[in-house]
Amino acid sequence: MPSGLYHTTYRSSIKRFQTFFVKFWFTLFVMGLIALPLLGFNYILSILINAGIAVIVVLGLNVLTGMTGLISIGHAAFVGIGAYASVILTTRLGMPYYLVFFCAGAIAALSGLIVGIPSLRLKGLYLAITTMAFQFIAQHVFLRWTSLTAGTAGLEVPPIRFGHWAFNTDVKMYYFVMLVVALAITGVSNLTRSRVGRAFVAIRDSYIAAEVMGVSLFRYKLLAFSLSAFYAGVAGSLLAHYSGFISPEGFYMELSIQYIAMIIVGGMGTVLGSIYGATFMTIIPEILRYITSKLGEDYPYFVSIFVYSKGLIFGLFILLFLIFEPDGFYGRWRKIKTYFRIWPYSY
Amino acid sequence: MDFFLQIMVNSIAIGSIYALIGLGFVIIYKASDVLNFAQGEFVMVGAFISFYLLTTFKIPFWLAILITAPAVALLGIFTEILVLRRMIGEPIFAVVMITIGLSEVLRNLMGIVCGPTDYVYPTIFSQSRVTIMKNVFLLPAQIWIIISAWLLVIVLLLFFNKTRVGLGMRTAASDQDVALLMGVSVKRVFSISWGIASAVGAISGVLLGNLTTVNIHMGHVGLVVFPAIILGGLDSIGGAIVGGIVMGVVEAFSGGYLDKALGGGIKEITAFVVLIGILMIKPHGLFGKPEIERV
Numbered sequence: 001m002p003s004g005l006y007h008t009t010y011r012s013s014i015k016r017f018q019t020f021f022v023k024f025w026f027t028l029f030v031m032g033l034i035a036l037p038l039l040g041f042n043y044i045l046s047i048l049i050n051a052g053i054a055v056i057v058v059l060g061l062n063v064l065t066g067m068t069g070l071i072s073i074g075h076a077a078f079v080g081i082g083a084y085a086s087v088i089l090t091t092r093l094g095m096p097y098y099l100v101f102f103c104a105g106a107i108a109a110l111s112g113l114i115v116g117i118p119s120l121r122l123k124g125l126y127l128a129i130t131t132m133a134f135q136f137i138a139q140h141v142f143l144r145w146t147s148l149t150a151g152t153a154g155l156e157v158p159p160i161r162f163g164h165w166a167f168n169t170d171v172k173m174y175y176f177v178m179l180v181v182a183l184a185i186t187g188v189s190n191l192t193r194s195r196v197g198r199a200f201v202a203i204r205d206s207y208i209a210a211e212v213m214g215v216s217l218f219r220y221k222l223l224a225f226s227l228s229a230f231y232a233g234v235a236g237s238l239l240a241h242y243s244g245f246i247s248p249e250g251f252y253m254e255l256s257i258q259y260i261a262m263i264i265v266g267g268m269g270t271v272l273g274s275i276y277g278a279t280f281m282t283i284i285p286e287i288l289r290y291i292t293s294k295l296g297e298d299y300p301y302f303v304s305i306f307v308y309s310k311g312l313i314f315g316l317f318i319l320l321f322l323i324f325e326p327d328g329f330y331g332r333w334r335k336i337k338t339y340f341r342i343w344p345y346s347y
Numbered sequence: 348m349d350f351f352l353q354i355m356v357n358s359i360a361i362g363s364i365y366a367l368i369g370l371g372f373v374i375i376y377k378a379s380d381v382l383n384f385a386q387g388e389f390v391m392v393g394a395f396i397s398f399y400l401l402t403t404f405k406i407p408f409w410l411a412i413l414i415t416a417p418a419v420a421l422l423g424i425f426t427e428i429l430v431l432r433r434m435i436g437e438p439i440f441a442v443v444m445i446t447i448g449l450s451e452v453l454r455n456l457m458g459i460v461c462g463p464t465d466y467v468y469p470t471i472f473s474q475s476r477v478t479i480m481k482n483v484f485l486l487p488a489q490i491w492i493i494i495s496a497w498l499l500v501i502v503l504l505l506f507f508n509k510t511r512v513g514l515g516m517r518t519a520a521s522d523q524d525v526a527l528l529m530g531v532s533v534k535r536v537f538s539i540s541w542g543i544a545s546a547v548g549a550i551s552g553v554l555l556g557n558l559t560t561v562n563i564h565m566g567h568v569g570l571v572v573f574p575a576i577i578l579g580g581l582d583s584i585g586g587a588i589v590g591g592i593v594m595g596v597v598e599a600f601s602g603g604y605l606d607k608a609l610g611g612g613i614k615e616i617t618a619f620v621v622l623i624g625i626l627m628i629k630p631h632g633l634f635g636k637p638e639i640e641r642v
């Protein structure tokens with residue numbers, strides 16, 4: 001806390017932007033984001049769109065794992081359900097997108113509810129195994145229910161249309177995705193400061209005490225699962241319409257592990273942490289791709305191992321961050337800020 | 348009736364391998380309360396190492412097992428010292444994620460070294476079927492797998508029950524403070540348990556390579572064994588063996604009967620549906636000890 005900053009009302013103490021400097025830099029950042037397409041960096045736009053979609057998923061995962069303490073190794077299944085639901089609703093039922101957006105999220109939320117039901121009886125490790133089992137079952141359904149999902153052949157996805165307005169360029173998708181990301185971040189940060197958010201944190205820290213104090217475990221655990229699945233479903237819908245093509249291979253266990261890597265690298269339990277982690281872990285494969293393509297001109301070997309190097313880097317990041325910095329980037333940044341703030345008394 | 352018996356007999360071989368892999372999980376869990384999601388990757392590494400030995404050096408099969416097991420045991424001990432020892436005392440999420448990260452690292456490392464191709468074992472055993480009963484056949488490979496797996500189980504049970512080191516491990520598994528007071532080095536017990544579990548996993552991989560192709564996604568079998576160990580109870584060695592055989596039988600029967608009735612593809616997820624069922628009804632399994640939670 002910077003010196004000279006005193007809160008005299010509850011309202012001021014839970015404000016998101018507490019000092020002038022934070023507001024200033026944040027406004028500058030937002031203006032930079034808005035102005036980015038006008039400067040003409042189109043490749044960066046696609047990276048940012050993917051990062052934004054990852055941010056939405058990781059925000060949802062953060063609500064479930066970081067805030068409520070329910071381990072979920074199967075989040076890619078929810079993203080896949082949202083993606084397939086969105087595609088099927090737009091192409092086969094012809095629903096307008098503003099409805100499909102919420103329906104895809106709702107269908108994913110429903111599946112989150114189903115996965116959440118075992119969570120009432122299972123704790124910790126056993127719940128993690130259950131979510132993993134659900135991931136495999138969902139994977140299998142994507143692959144085999146060919147009448148619905150066309151299996152490995154995949155589905156072509158039309159771009160988002162609102163009436164006559166089609167989001168078929170990177171720039172338009174960029175603004176749309178950034179808008180959804182802003183709404184998602186607002187939603188989750190409001191959640192953390194609300195009664196529901198405090199109930200989630202109470203369940204994570206000591207669920208027996210929480211139940212004793214009147215936090216209904218049943219209701220809040222199911223809420224956590226459905227909410228995080230809703231976020232994942234919405235992100236899946238955006239992902240489907242941006243990529244133009246979805247197939248079951250895109251929603252396998254590797255994707256779940258990548259999301260967990262993002263939340264560990266960013267910092268569990270915090271909104272900023274999930275943003276840092278998602279953007280960082282989306283940018284890293286792009287850097288890796290650039291390096292391998294550069295090296296691949298001379299040594300084509302590197303191009304063939306690109307997929308494995310990407311997975312290797314994700315796994316290594318999980319290991320290194322868990323061993324050396326379990327609070328992720330957010331924790332490390334906070335420690336750095338605190339070090340300088342209380343310098344020279346930091347011992 | 349013949350079909351039924353044939354499936355039953357086929358499933359004993361794969362069930363024995365599941366029992367072995369499950370043993371690997373249970374040994375680590377009993378010693379250090381860690382569920383090693385990377386056990387399937389140790390199986391895969393063992394299969395690859397033995398494949399390399401068998402094809403490049405043309406050594407006999409038993410020699411391949413004798414070389415692979417200590418090599419992978421070293422890998423397991425190395426992993427424990429490097430990675431797991433720093434995670435003692437951390438919350439369960441961190442430990443689960445570290446083993447998942449470890450499995451990712453191992454799988455992608457092998458992907459870089461070996462590539463995505465499927466490798467097929469050289470034919471070691473004769474291919475003629477052995478008739479047990481009328482119209483019920485077994486391949487010699489399956490018979491050898493059953494014999495080796497059960498031999499290994501007996502060796503392990505003797506180790507845990509009759510040797511001093513095994514006694515030390517059992518003490519550490521039941522109460523670490525008492526074990527430390529009695530002079531058992533709990534750190535060494537962790538290392539040994541990881542070494543044994545990875546060696547057992549490697550031997551399972553060597554045996555499994557005879558039945559399926561060797562590729563980097565073999566590690567998936569580790570996750571398929573989860574229902575087996577949950578059924579038996581995570582901290583029960585006998586439970587792992589029983590669970591492994593039962594899951595092998597259940598999977599084979601679902602493949603034989605349900606696949607025909609429901610049009611294919613049920614076999615892979617039967618294990619996971621059974622897993623969810625067991626977790627809902629009796630999460631601590633048949634022989635496991637339920638945890639008592641205190642506030």
